[in-house]
Amino acid sequence: MSTQCLTNKKVLTKGNYAIAQAAVLAGCQCYFGYPITPQSEIGEFMSGKMQELNRGYVSAESELAAINMVIGAVSTGVKAMTSSSSCAVSLMQEALSYATTDELPVVLVSVMRGGPGLGNIYPSQGDYFQVTKGGGNGDYNLIVLAPSTVQECVDLTYKAFYLAQKYRNPTVLLADGLLGQMMEPVEFYDYPYPEIDTSDWALTGAKGRKSRIIRSYGPLAEDRCVFLEKLFQKYKVIEENEVEWEEINTDDADIVLVSFGSTSRNVKTAMKKLREKGIKAGFFRPITLYPFPNKRLAELSRKTKKFVTVEVNMGQMVNDVKLAVNGNCPVELIHKGVGAPPSADEIVLKIEELL
Amino acid sequence: MATQVFKLPDSLKGDVKYSFCPGCDHGVAVRLVAEVLDELGIRENTILAASIGCSVTLYDFIDVDSLEAPHGRALAEATGIKRAKPDKIVFTYQGDGDFASIGLAESMHAALRGENLTAICINNTTYGMTGGQLGPTTLLGQVTTTSPTGRNVEYYGYPIKIAEHIALCDGTAFSARVSLDTVANIRKAKQAIKKAFEVQIKGLGFGFVEILSTCPTNWKMSPQKAHERVRNEMMPVFKPGIYKDVTLQN
Numbered sequence: 001m002s003t004q005c006l007t008n009k010k011v012l013t014k015g016n017y018a019i020a021q022a023a024v025l026a027g028c029q030c031y032f033g034y035p036i037t038p039q040s041e042i043g044e045f046m047s048g049k050m051q052e053l054n055r056g057y058v059s060a061e062s063e064l065a066a067i068n069m070v071i072g073a074v075s076t077g078v079k080a081m082t083s084s085s086s087c088a089v090s091l092m093q094e095a096l097s098y099a100t101t102d103e104l105p106v107v108l109v110s111v112m113r114g115g116p117g118l119g120n121i122y123p124s125q126g127d128y129f130q131v132t133k134g135g136g137n138g139d140y141n142l143i144v145l146a147p148s149t150v151q152e153c154v155d156l157t158y159k160a161f162y163l164a165q166k167y168r169n170p171t172v173l174l175a176d177g178l179l180g181q182m183m184e185p186v187e188f189y190d191y192p193y194p195e196i197d198t199s200d201w202a203l204t205g206a207k208g209r210k211s212r213i214i215r216s217y218g219p220l221a222e223d224r225c226v227f228l229e230k231l232f233q234k235y236k237v238i239e240e241n242e243v244e245w246e247e248i249n250t251d252d253a254d255i256v257l258v259s260f261g262s263t264s265r266n267v268k269t270a271m272k273k274l275r276e277k278g279i280k281a282g283f284f285r286p287i288t289l290y291p292f293p294n295k296r297l298a299e300l301s302r303k304t305k306k307f308v309t310v311e312v313n314m315g316q317m318v319n320d321v322k323l324a325v326n327g328n329c330p331v332e333l334i335h336k337g338v339g340a341p342p343s344a345d346e347i348v349l350k351i352e353e354l355l
Numbered sequence: 356m357a358t359q360v361f362k363l364p365d366s367l368k369g370d371v372k373y374s375f376c377p378g379c380d381h382g383v384a385v386r387l388v389a390e391v392l393d394e395l396g397i398r399e400n401t402i403l404a405a406s407i408g409c410s411v412t413l414y415d416f417i418d419v420d421s422l423e424a425p426h427g428r429a430l431a432e433a434t435g436i437k438r439a440k441p442d443k444i445v446f447t448y449q450g451d452g453d454f455a456s457i458g459l460a461e462s463m464h465a466a467l468r469g470e471n472l473t474a475i476c477i478n479n480t481t482y483g484m485t486g487g488q489l490g491p492t493t494l495l496g497q498v499t500t501t502s503p504t505g506r507n508v509e510y511y512g513y514p515i516k517i518a519e520h521i522a523l524c525d526g527t528a529f530s531a532r533v534s535l536d537t538v539a540n541i542r543k544a545k546q547a548i549k550k551a552f553e554v555q556i557k558g559l560g561f562g563f564v565e566i567l568s569t570c571p572t573n574w575k576m577s578p579q580k581a582h583e584r585v586r587n588e589m590m591p592v593f594k595p596g597i598y599k600d601v602t603l604q605n
Contacts, residue, residue: 029439030435030438030439032435032438056435056438056439057438058434058438058468060431060464061460061461061464062460064427064428064431064460064461065428065431065434065460065461065464066431068424068425068428068431068432068435068461069431069432069434069435069438070435071422071424071432071435072404072422072424072431072432072433072434072435072436072437072438072439073435073436073438073439074435074439075422075432075435075436076402076436076439076440076443078439078440080435080439094425095425095428098423098425102422102423203402203420203421203422203436204402204420204440204443205399205400205401205402205419205420205443206398206399206418206419206420207399207400208399211368211418211419211420211421212420212421213414213420213421213422213423214421214422214423215405215414215421215422215423216423217411217423
């Protein structure tokens, strides 16, 4: 393991190390975590680096503790994070629900493995629902960013810290075991976003001002309605400003392939192979899973003939594509329950069967 | 010339309605914490990690920056605050259910890590806010809404002696159990709370005070009878005393 990564040169590194190093460069002041495959390298890297930089690191007693330590740290205005995977992210759902209502900039890196339950350590996209629909109680949204390359693990880790603080909302970097464990050349660079002023809400001790309370308790129904309306106004702003996606060859496409994360790489190749065969295929990759690119998919649904989502799960994002398309054209699913994504050739074959 | 001999501590908000039941010892405990913050001059540098249960309302009364933790996670959130801002004084105020049942892992590990934190735990042998169910400190034989014929070992096992367990953790600097049933004991309790903050200020490790408390509403007793119960039934099992004090060992 290289810990001498604080360089601006291009280096060959694993997704997990890329995420960890980007977090350090983003100014993450505290890391709290509990080991789970396939993301343990993040905590291993952080244990050395944070101590070296005199920042905070705790090997937490559980994922429950880890995510709540993050809440504690970010409540003081600093950047902090935890990382975990699937069944252990399940343990964090209560705290994520609290953090949305506390309006705290928690950053969680979720490196998906196979489920349900203990599942296995193969790559998977089975936690799309977990992060976009919420496993915690009540009405809330997490901002969710889905990288598809190790370079994007860096780019979107920076962005996760920025968006979390900008909107004071928990933000998830949703990677998977494939991205976490694969090596690719990446370039690190200085944190590209402006630092957010947290002084008007952070807990720093009530010196020269009134004391502050950060809480999720809302005993009166009427007050709670007002708060929830305000919270969802914020989500509206996020939906208007922060949707991000990649789109190729959709202008004349008869069929648009929709995919996110590591799976989208083979889907992109499949789209090119279909084009070579004379099939007018397009490629669409949501980068933000929340906010989801509903509007753009709706626009495309008025000119293309069919959508096909490709996912390594039993069909999760396909539901959001259907909602966005709203019956304008058929939406099909190509999927695999767990493991490495289907190859480009497998995808091409299945598409040809669908046509 | 007139001299003021008694006043509301500066660390208490003056303009609030106190919501604790009549005769509940929470009110006395909150006042003691506020007096200690005043005397140590740390109010403006202190952050509370609040808990769930009757103790959650502390942030309505105490005039410090506060973060509300989910049930049992106060010492995890306190750890996060302290690691982010080591120069701040950070404390929790929890019930026995929060500290020693759902939050036992967080509590014990904060002590084992020797976090420079102060934790105050109100032990009233029941879950007060939810209406008096059996908790981790419910005494053998005690009738609660979920032990209708009294706590028996066969069904419920034994109550936990929190202060003794915390004292066994190597990272603990101070662990004591106190009561609020007499003026003399209230004075001792204040000294213990002060010590639990002082060890944090000196960076000696985890400071802990378990406070034996009444719950007249759920015990269905008058405040006076409730204090008699503290003396006659709780204190023989949960013996008051200082179980660890590293400042004396040196």
